[in-house]
Amino acid sequence: xxxxxxxxxxxxxxPPESRRWHELESAIHDLAGRFAYSxxxxxxxxxxxxxxxxxxxxxDIVEKEMYTFLDRKGRSLTLRPEWTAGVVRAVLxxxxxxxxxxxxxxxxxxxxxxxxxxxxxxxxxxxxxxxxGYADAAADAECIQLPIELLTRFGIGGxxxxxxxxxxxxxxxxxxxxxxxxxxxxxxQLSGDSQRRLxxxxxxxxxxxxxKDKPHLAAAPTYLEHLCDDCAEHFxxxxxxxxxxxxxxxxxxxxVRGLDYYTRTVFEVHSDALGAQSTILGGGRYDGxxxxxxxxxxxxxxxxxxxxxxxxxxxxLGTVTAPARRGIQLVALGxxxxxxxxxxxxxLRRAYDGPAxxxxxxxxxxxxxxxxxxxxxxxxxxxxxxELERGILILRDLETKQQREVPLPGSTGIGDLLTxxxxxxSAPVPVS
RNA sequence: GUGAAUGUAGCUCAGUCGGUUAGAGCGCCGGUCUGUGGCACCGGAGGCCGGGGGUUCGAGUCCCCUCAUUCACCCCA
Numbered sequence: 242x243x244x245x246x247x248x249x250x251x252x253x254x255x256p257p258e259s260r261r262w263h264e265l266e267s268a269i270h271d272l273a274g275r276f277a278y279s280x281x282x283x284x285x286x287x288x289x290x291x292x293x294x295x296x297x298x299x300x301d302i303v304e305k306e307m308y309t310f311l312d313r314k315g316r317s318l319t320l321r322p323e324w325t326a327g328v329v330r331a332v333l334x335x336x337x338x339x340x341x342x343x344x345x346x347x348x349x350x351x352x353x354x355x356x357x358x359x360x361x362x363x364x365x366x367x368x369x370x371x372x373x374g375y376a377d378a379a380a381d382a383e384c385i386q387l388p389i390e391l392l393t394r395f396g397i398g399g400x401x402x403x404x405x406x407x408x409x410x411x412x413x414x415x416x417x418x419x420x421x422x423x424x425x426x427x428x429x430q431l432s433g434d435s436q437r438r439l440x441x442x443x444x445x446x447x448x449x450x451x452x453k454d455k456p457h458l459a460a461a462p463t464y465l466e467h468l469c470d471d472c473a474e475h476f477x478x479x480x481x482x483x484x485x486x487x488x489x490x491x492x493x494x495x496x497v498r499g500l501d502y503y504t505r506t507v508f509e510v511h512s513d514a515l516g517a518q519s520t521i522l523g524g525g526r527y528d529g530x531x532x533x534x535x536x537x538x539x540x541x542x543x544x545x546x547x548x549x550x551x552x553x554x555x556x557x558l559g560t561v562t563a564p565a566r567r568g569i570q571l572v573a574l575g576x577x578x579x580x581x582x583x584x585x586x587x588x589l590r591r592a593y594d595g596p597a598x599x600x601x602x603x604x605x606x607x608x609x610x611x612x613x614x615x616x617x618x619x620x621x622x623x624x625x626x627x628e629l630e631r632g633i634l635i636l637r638d639l640e641t642k643q644q645r646e647v648p649l650p651g652s653t654g655i656g657d658l659l660t661x662x663x664x665x666x667s668a669p670v671p672v673s
Numbered sequence: 674g675u676g677a678a679u680g681u682a683g684c685u686c687a688g689u690c691g692g693u694u695a696g697a698g699c700g701c702c703g704g705u706c707u708g709u710g711g712c713a714c715c716g717g718a719g720g721c722c723g724g725g726g727g728u729u730c731g732a733g734u735c736c737c738c739u740c741a742u743u744c745a746c747c748c749c750a
Contacts, residue, residue, distance in 0.1 A: 353750090356747090358746095451747095516744080518750075547750030635709090
């Protein structure tokens with residue numbers, strides 16, 4: 242029989258790697274809080290129709306990447322390929338916009354049926370925010386600053402921040418016509434993909450990497466020349482904000498993004514450390530989406546960041562720090578000592594603010610100290626027959642090798658032991 | 674969906690022209706050291722050589738199929 246393995250494009254997060262995930266998630270919750278975002282959790286699957294309408298019928302996501310299935314009653318459901326549509330659905334369902342602007346963040350899985358490669362998986366994880374109800378460019382600036390703060394906090398540099406504006410419903414038709422005027426006469430020289438894009442979604446030709454298309458892109462009309470007054474002013478204001486905040490970016494007139502709902506601001510952050518899938522996060526403004534999904538006209542802006550990619554970049558560019566020694570390992574020599582230490586261990590786990598561990602096997606002293614070392618404990622508390630008889634524990638600092646004796650805690654509680662542990666664990670670590 | 678590379682111990686990898694009992698390093702367990710970790714030395718456990726079929730006296734090695742992984746294309750996080 243074949244071994245059962247994780248499905249294609251999925252991954253197990255196992256120790257010690259899981260620690261890095263936990264640290265990242267903690268930082269995300271902290272940072273989102275500082276920016277005054279509240280967490281939202283939506284279902285892992287939604288009605289297929291939501292994504293078709295929300296993400297756009299002509300997008301790759303909807304055309305070929307969705308995990309869609311029928312449930313037992315024949316309803317078409319789809320595993321979440323991105324968060325925004327589901328978040329907006331939930332916001333409307335609970336009428337959350339009735340109370341004014343709304344700032345939400347999410348963290349969790351997305352699913353896309355794609356061929357896996359470096360930085361791309363069938364189940365991936367994203368952190369993102371949706372800032373609903375603000376048309377002002379300050380909201381756009383906030384959505385760019387937030388993820389960059391996160392990257393900075395993890396010591397990740399060397400990033401490219403790209404920015405563009407892709408206009409609004411007012412100016413898009415004119416720009417679309419300009420694009421068509423430019424590309425139609427040369428359609429025969431474009432790649433097959435781009436020829437198809439020409440009628441359905443001509444803006445997508447702009448970010449083609451096909452060698453047949455590239456020569457024609459440089460001279461193509463850019464949206465920046467066709468923005469309406471309002472869009473141009475919004476873009477200028479945003480650029481002013483980013484300068485004032487101290488965020489460096491490059492305007493990329495060919496940045497368009499693959500989801501239909503974007504308006505005005507679009508941005509991406511890239512890292513060279515990622516290989517071909519260099520986007521670590523992307524986002525933009527989507528002023529029409531809420532209305533399109535049946536809600537009131539509501540300006541909105543947000544971003545989504547790939548956690549796998551974040552961790553991958555961090556590993557290469559950031560400072561992945563080894564955890565400091567922490568906690569205590571109880572070392573019991575023999576069954577009697579082990580029995581005696583069970584309540585001590587239980588007490589430590591109630592009152593001591595650090596990992597408290599004990600080997601339940603019959604390993605000898607050396608082996609248990611090795612275990613303590615590997616577990617990253619700062620202290621070991623040794624107890625064998627001699628110590629039982631004397632009613633003491635030997636506390637050993639695994640860093641400095643200093644030892645001292647403390648009374649074996651009895652029914653009176655572990656206060657003295659805690660004090661001793663605190664004193665020893667705060668001793669300076671010799672620099673090696 | 675297309676293309677290429679790679680699948681041998683928990684991990685990273687050797688394995689000659691097809692040849693008899695498949696190796697190393699790291700890790701793990703034990704010993705040297707009856708109760709003091711990291712170092713050193715010694716020993717041990719651990720393998721359907723991804724799976725199936727074929728060629729051959731004989732296959733980890735050659736051929737076919739299949740599965741998986743990786744990288745790239747498309748596109749995205």
